[in-house]
Amino acid sequence: MKGGDYMSEQLPMKADAYMDVMKTQFNDSPDLIQKVFHIKGQAIIVHFISYQVKRERLERDLLENITNSQKRWTNEGLINKIPLSSTEKQSSLEQITTKLIHGSVAVYIEGEKEAVLFALPQQDHRSLNRAETESLVFGPQVSFTESLITNLNVVRWRLDTDDLVVEKLIVGERIQSEVRIVYLKSLANDENVETMRQRIKDLKVAEVEDTSVLGQLIEDSTSSVFPQLIFTELPDRFCNSVSKGRVGVMVDKSPTMLIGPMTLFSFFESTEDLYMRWNMGSFIRLLRFLAMALSIVLTPMYVAALTFHYEIIPSTLLVSLGQSRSTVPFPPVIEALLLEVLIELLREAGARLPTKVGQTMGIVGGIVLGQAAVKAGFTSNILIIIIALSALASFTAPSYLMGTAVRIIRFPMIILAGAWGLIGIVFALSFLIIHLLKQKSLGRPYLAPIYPFQWKDFNDSIFRLPFKKNNYRPLNVMPKDTERYSKAKASERKDVDPS
Structure with a gap:
């Protein structure tokens, strides 16, 4: 809150002086009603x-009871006789002002040392709707909203246990936001909880606009293009992560929740994998990894092959490549960069326009511009196919931030491939692997279970085993209880004996 002379004032005060202090604090706003x-x-x-x-x-409930009284009022009388449950006494003028902003009604009796606050917030927010950025074919379709109370109700409904802990923190020195840390006491590692709590408490910022902003402020490496904490609008994904021993964070007025610690492979997982049969879920998850690998190296390989390494291209394909590029005035690296920028422009335009217009813009724009570019001799047919495959592959990532990170990585790799060929690609991939090995999420290894190697965690990262064999929680988050259930008992068959 903004400070001023009112900070030196203390209750009790004369009624006129008290009203003047409040008017001054709210800059004579007509929205402040004083009766x-x-x-x-x-x-x-x-x-x-x-x-x-x-x-x-x-x-x-308030004004009628006060005006109909035939006795003198006291603070205790207000609290005991007004039929409202959420009440408190407050002597700090700064705290009274803050409570008014958050929807409380303050009642001050002249001569008293405290004011009585009644919480009557008018909370206008949208109802629970279908998720927009994380759409699912199977499973719950509901998403979080901007109301913290509604989101907490959804989480408590899904995690119906007294083991659930919800801690309250206030962040922001000028504009304060309510933050909740959510975890299961018997599962979450104390070090993970304390790390998350301490990083949020240590923030010295004017305000926190959204959960995604909070995540950027507390993540381990702010210079990396890779996100280290997952942001989700799906209650089932949030609750599933908490039930594995991870720590969740909720911010008031934000429809996005934060989860940590996470690994690189967590960004390619979807709760939809759990709702499918295990072999289908494993196939789709492995397909995402393959798609990401192709998205990163496909275009740089094209540039490297046409610039330095013609010998790796089959002779029949080399002839068609030569014919396709015979009218292209640019070297392969410039040609690839131009098309990559074009794809990014179409994607961004489609995302910003209204839904129906955006879909039309993406499809028609891609076809028209692609055909026009080929006929004008600016690019080849084969490169358009490669660029389109790379773009489609990057869209398979369930996490929007990870898909964007992959698309960004392609640009320096294309430039290095155009400069040094396969050597440039190997150098870029080596640098990328070293960078990932150095990354951490809440102090935990980012590249687990590959490094450090942990075979049991492959089920929760690389593929998905049948539920009967999936009896361990992820070891990389160091949960207090690693075993979900007895594997031997889960495998027992108890069919009805027909005899």
């Missing part, structure tokens, strides 16, 4: 922000 009632010689001030409180409850 003065004189009852039995008492001056009682009721003040609130007009659009922040439920007016019908204010008038029915």
Whole structure:
């Protein structure tokens, strides 16, 4: 809150002086409503922000009870006789102001050392709807909203246990936001919880606009293009991660939740994999890894082969490549970069335009510009196919941030491939692997279970085993209880004996 002379004022105060302090703090805003009632010689001030409180409850439960009284009021009388459950006394003018902003009604009786606050927030928010950025074919379709209370209700409904811990923190020195840390006490590693808690507490920022902003402030490496914490709008993914021993974070007014610690492979997982049969889920997960690998190296390999390594191209394909590029005035590296930029422009335009217009723009724009570029001699047919395959492969990542990171990586790899051929690609891949080995998420290895090697965690990262064999929680998050259930008992068959 902004400081001023009112900070030196203390209750009790005269009614007029108290009202002047509040008007000054709110910069004479017309939204601050202050009503003065004189009852039995008492001056009682009721003040609130007009659009922040439920007016019908204010008038029915609070104002009617105060004005209909035939006795002198005290703070204790207000708390005991007003039929509202969420009440508190507050002597700090700064805290009173903060509570008013968050939807409380303050009642100050002249001469008292404290004001009584009644929480009557008017919470306007959208209802639970279908997820937009993380669409699923199987499984729950509901997504989080901007209301922290609604999101907490959804999480508690899915994690129906008294083992669930929800800690409250306040972040922001000028504009404060409520943050909740969510974890299971019997599973979450204490070091992970303390790391998350301490990083949030240590933040010295004016405000935190969204969960994604908070994630960038607390992640291990802010210079890396790779996200180290997962952001999700799906309650089932959030609760599934918490039930594995991870730590979740919720921010008021944000529809996105944060989960950590995570690994690189976690960004290619989807809760949809759990809802499918295990062999289907494993196939699709492995397909995503293959798609990401192709997306990174396919275009650089084309550039390297046409620039330095003609000998690796089959002779029949080399002839068609030569014919296709006979009218192209640019070297392969410039040609590839131009098309990559074109694809990114189409993707960004399609994302920003309204849904129906954006889909039309992406399809028609891609076809028209692609055909025009080939006929004008700016590019070859084969490169258009390769660029389209690379773009499609990057879209298979369930995480939007990871898909964007993969698309960004392609640009320096294309440049290095154009400069040094296969040597440039090997150098780029080596640098990429070293970079990933150095990354951490809440202090945990980012490349687990590959490094450090942990075979049991392959089920929760590389592929998915049948549920009967999936009896361990991810060891890389160091849960207190690693075993989900007895593997021997889960494998027992108890069919009804027909005899």
